[in-house]
Amino acid sequence: MFSKYKKQAAAGAPAKASKLKAVKPDAPIAPKPAANQSASLRRPMPKTSAEAAPQDKERKRKERLSDIKIQLHKELLEQLNLAALETANEAELRAEITTITTEILEEKGIVLNRDDRQTLTKELYDEVTGLGPLETLLQDETVNDILVNGPQQVFVEREGKLMLSDVTFKDEKHLLRIIDKIVSAVGRRVDESNPYVDARLADGSRFNAMVPPIAVDGSLVSIRKFKKDKLGIDDLVNFGAFNEEMAAYLQAAVATRLNIIVSGGTGSGKTTTLNALSSFIDNAERILTIEDTAELQLQQTHVGRMESRPPNVEGKGEVSPRDCLKNALRMRPDRIIVGETRGEEVIDMLQAMNTGHDGSMTTIHANSARDGVSRLENMIAMAGIEMPLKAVRSQISSAVNLIVQASRLQDGSRRMTSITEITGMEGDVISMQEIFRYQRVGLTPENKIIGHFTATGVRSHFSERFRMWGYDLPASVYEPTKMESH
Ligand SMILES: Nc1ncnc2c1ncn2[C@@H]1O[C@H](COP(=O)(O)OP(=O)(O)OP(=O)(O)O)[C@@H](O)[C@H]1O
Ligand SMILES: [Mg+2]
Numbered sequence: 001m002f003s004k005y006k007k008q009a010a011a012g013a014p015a016k017a018s019k020l021k022a023v024k025p026d027a028p029i030a031p032k033p034a035a036n037q038s039a040s041l042r043r044p045m046p047k048t049s050a051e052a053a054p055q056d057k058e059r060k061r062k063e064r065l066s067d068i069k070i071q072l073h074k075e076l077l078e079q080l081n082l083a084a085l086e087t088a089n090e091a092e093l094r095a096e097i098t099t100i101t102t103e104i105l106e107e108k109g110i111v112l113n114r115d116d117r118q119t120l121t122k123e124l125y126d127e128v129t130g131l132g133p134l135e136t137l138l139q140d141e142t143v144n145d146i147l148v149n150g151p152q153q154v155f156v157e158r159e160g161k162l163m164l165s166d167v168t169f170k171d172e173k174h175l176l177r178i179i180d181k182i183v184s185a186v187g188r189r190v191d192e193s194n195p196y197v198d199a200r201l202a203d204g205s206r207f208n209a210m211v212p213p214i215a216v217d218g219s220l221v222s223i224r225k226f227k228k229d230k231l232g233i234d235d236l237v238n239f240g241a242f243n244e245e246m247a248a249y250l251q252a253a254v255a256t257r258l259n260i261i262v263s264g265g266t267g268s269g270k271t272t273t274l275n276a277l278s279s280f281i282d283n284a285e286r287i288l289t290i291e292d293t294a295e296l297q298l299q300q301t302h303v304g305r306m307e308s309r310p311p312n313v314e315g316k317g318e319v320s321p322r323d324c325l326k327n328a329l330r331m332r333p334d335r336i337i338v339g340e341t342r343g344e345e346v347i348d349m350l351q352a353m354n355t356g357h358d359g360s361m362t363t364i365h366a367n368s369a370r371d372g373v374s375r376l377e378n379m380i381a382m383a384g385i386e387m388p389l390k391a392v393r394s395q396i397s398s399a400v401n402l403i404v405q406a407s408r409l410q411d412g413s414r415r416m417t418s419i420t421e422i423t424g425m426e427g428d429v430i431s432m433q434e435i436f437r438y439q440r441v442g443l444t445p446e447n448k449i450i451g452h453f454t455a456t457g458v459r460s461h462f463s464e465r466f467r468m469w470g471y472d473l474p475a476s477v478y479e480p481t482k483m484e485s486h
Contacts, residue, residue: 061116062166068112069120070170072104073127097125132178133167134223138205144225145267150218151175157267160412172218179209179219194313200293201226224267230297233276241269242416243453245477246436249419249460252471253402254280257335257359258462263372264406269414270363271295271339273406277361281335285359288331290324291339304331321345325352338362344383346376353399369403369420373430376400390428397422397430401462407438411449423461433458435478454481 079100088096098121105112112120126135137146137156145157151169155162169175183190183197190197196210204226211219231239233247242250253260254277262277264270278298281287288304289296296305306328311318321338322345328336329352341349341362353360366372376396377389387395405418419436435458440451455478460466466473 065116065120065123066168066170068105068110069123069127071108072101072120073124075104076100076124076128093129094121094125097121097128131182132174133169134178137165137167138203138223138225144227146221146223146225148175148219148221150215150220152218160408160414162412172212175219175221176211179211179221182207183209189313198293198310200307204295206293206295224295226295230275231272233279236272236276239414241273241414242436243481245455245481246416246419246453248473248477249435250277250404251280252466252469252473253462254278254359254361255282255471256462256465256469258401259353259358259399260361260402260404261341261372261400262361262363262404262406263366263369263375264363265365265367265408268406268408270406272414273404273416274337274339274361274363277404278337281359285334286332287335287337288328288333289337289339290321290328292321293339296337296339298337304328304333322348325349329357333357334359336360340364341376341379343379346379347383347385350376350380350395350399354395367405369405369418369432369434372403372405373400373422373432393428393430394425397425403432409449411447413449416453421461433461435460452481455479 076097101117101121101124105117123133126132131138133154134146134148137143137154140156142158143156145162147155147157147162148169149155151172151174154165154167154169156165157163169178179190182201183199186199186201188197188199190209190211192211192213195212195214196208198206198208201207201223206224206226207221208223209219209221231241233250236242237244237247260277262270262273264273275296275298278287278296278300281298281300283300284302285300286302286304287298287300288306289298290306290308292308294305294307306324308321308324309317309319321341321343325336325338325345325348329348334357336349336352336357337360338345338349339362341364349360349362364372364375366375373393373396377392380387380392380395385392400422403418403420403422404416405420406414407417408414409417415438416436417438418434420432420434423431423433425431434456436453436455438451439454440449442450444450457478457480459475459478460473463473
């Protein structure tokens with residue numbers, strides 16, 4: 001009854017051929033002698049000795065399933081009518097794969113228990129319709145990042161911790177096939193002459209791949225999974241990313257339109273923080289966002305999203321973040337949010353912040369507020385703007401009001417380790433004051449960091465502004481916390 005997903009029987013198919021296996025009657029799957037087959041593929045006997053470590057058994061089971069899967073996958077692809085697959089619904093396709101799998105297994109004399117058969121069918125389904133071994137990880141809600149270092153090593157990040165997963169690819173060719181499937185689905189290409197690609201997947205996940213020979217030991221893939229429910233302010237407070245006082249302060253800062261930079265290292269939670277901060281923006285404002293890969297999910301109604309585009313293989317068609325930003329300024333925004341500032345767009349960003357688009361936000365790659373400012377200076381210099389350093393600094397100090405530092409600590413936790421205000425210039429130097437910080441105290445025996453958030457005791461430079469705008473923060477917000485570990 002699922003025959004529409006099967007290739008049509010070739011003319012002259014032997015009448016004997018089963019209705020499910022009418023594909024290549026002239027190239028029958030030659031079953032090996034049953035005895036050999038069952039000898040090499042037989043499930044290990046129930047353990048009779050205590051030696052067989054459970055891990056070892058599990059590994060062998062996996063290897064065996066993987067062998068069978070590879071065998072079956074090839075045959076399945078030959079048998080399935082790939083054109084009809086596109087219109088097949090999931091249930092039909094699963095049923096079809098189950099039927100064909102059962103039949104091939106029977107024909108080959110392979111006996112599998114129910115669990116193994118179900119695993120096999122699922123993996124085959126993933127292989128045919130999805131992204132093969134990656135599919136399970138993509139569907140696993142607890143996995144944030146997937147990092148592939150060649151076919152045999154796939155790491156995942158769960159709850160801030162990187163760990164080796166038990167997922168592997170058969171070989172580099174298999175991995176390349178999956179990469180190709182991913183990138184061709186979003187209209188990109190990756191091969192020897194064009195060995196790396198950065199893309200956003202259909203589900204919003206961020207994808208980056210680099211293939212040999214640039215990647216020496218096999219293709220490198222990193223996927224930052226798209227979270228449907230981005231972490232909001234309350235989630236972040238609950239996770240101990242910052243405390244209630246800091247949240248109240250940040251709300252006042254965003255609502256009163258301070259220009260904010262979120263600074264941090266790779267994967268430190270910059271985009272998440274930026275996204276959470278944006279929730280404090282009034283719904284009536286017109287917000288334009290500019291990103292390399294659209295990750296932000298703003299809650300407001302009036303949002304225009306832009307995604308910059310790298311040049312194509314011939315080096316044409318680039319739309320840089322700067323192009324987007326310049327254009328955005330003509331689109332009457334109340335606020336501009338740039339996903340990450342890393343190049344010449346810094347000039348337009350600072351100009352926007354200085355000229356009527358206050359309340360704008362961006363992220364930069366830096367390890368502290370001071371470092372963040374040096375980064376901005378460097379970016380300006382690299383953009384070829386010839387300005388005395390003092391003028392550059394004065395431009396920065398009048399544009400940026402607040403630097404929020406996000407960090408991924410050594411125990412995997414992500415915390416806002418500092419909130420620093422830029423208060424102006426003192427001589428040639430930009431003056432700053434830290435308002436909140438994360439105070440580390442020690443380590444638990446399990447290597448978890450012990451620490452707490454605290455105000456530094458310095459009252460905000462903007463407290464009068466906050467008050468005028470109706471965000472009169474109590475003085476207690478600025479009082480240093482005694483001990484409260486998170
Ligand atoms: N405080 C937090 N607690 C737990 N998980 C977090 C926290 N902040 C961020 N994450 C998770 O960490 C991952 C990385 O976060 P995010 O994308 O915001 O980092 P990033 O600094 O923007 O990274 P990149 O440098 O790659 O752009 C995401 O999966 C996110 O959901
Ligand atoms: Mg980011």
